[in-house]
Amino acid sequence: MKRKGEVPLMLLASFSVVLLAMTLSPGVRAQDGGPVYTSDGRLQQPQGFRHWKFIGAMVTPNGLNGGKAGFPEFHNVYIEQANFDAYQKNGVFPEGTVIVKELTLTRNSTYPDGSTDEASGRGFFEGEPNGLDVTVKDSKRFASTNNWGFFNFGHHAQPYAESSKESSKAECAGCHAAGASKTDMTWVQFYPNLRSKN
């Protein structure tokens, strides 16, 4: 025979355990979730990536690349916190890792190289968002390109494409294989935060 109070106690206990597990997950934010594909195999645009872990920026200005850089112009690179943590612990990107590179134009170019003078010095300063490239690690789906798939959601102002088909080897994977095959197809040398333990 059930006594009054038993069911609420068990419900509350279960609820507490679930909440405790959610609370203690180290650094996993709500939007972490890995890649999502459409039924015909296109990658859906990752959501909330500007809140992911920033691992590094670089800038390849149009002015230093014949007026038309392959990646115009700042590259801001992000990874989900859980995959960052796993990489720092094991030196390997887990299956399902998504790395996002958002491009932004430089701002107010005044010199031919695209730089400008600001209070902090002459240099390159970030302007408006201008493109989105995404890589996904999946050793089954992308076995033929060293376990990573490459996706381009447009190199232009927002909005970016809602989904993207996999880019060809000539478009993306070939270059990563030639230059970054020893570091899991990822240019880790450009990402100081990936090397940092802080």
Added chain:
Amino acid sequence: MKRKGEVPLMLLASFSVVLLAMTLSPGVRAQDGGPVYTSDGRLQQPQGFRHWKFIGAMVTPNGLNGGKAGFPEFHNVYIEQANFDAYQKNGVFPEGTVIVKELTLTRNSTYPDGSTDEASGRGFFEGEPNGLDVTVKDSKRFASTNNWGFFNFGHHAQPYAESSKESSKAECAGCHAAGASKTDMTWVQFYPNLRSKN
């Protein structure tokens, strides 16, 4: 008279409420905590800032600044998530906001301007960490410099200083007042993620 089960029920209920509050705090990571000062008023080095919200990067290369940039060379700028959320909601940085600018050197300069050729094009690529500057909003403590205090933990390789005294108006606040007084002493024009609602 207490019945068996009443105390555990109340304890569990309280525990659940606390956990729920912790779980639902929007985007507040464990290391968020605002500024910490020593007993003699020095700001302690913020911890874990590379895991904070990235809001933008810029680069003022030594090669474009007479061999010695004021801020060598990439500026990676971070803010705590809760203060980012408040700024996006209200357009105002809350009291206690800490903004961190970590500098990194450019990598492998091959041209006089400090740029180099990499697979993605000619440009500037992040190398090793090279400095830490921090601003704190506190309208009482820093009333004489438009509500913000400025702190420098060194422009050099790690380790940075463990604490810093407030920089003089001539060193920092004067320039921010001259160029960014209309945007709460902060160069929001360089931070595309601050303007983004995604």
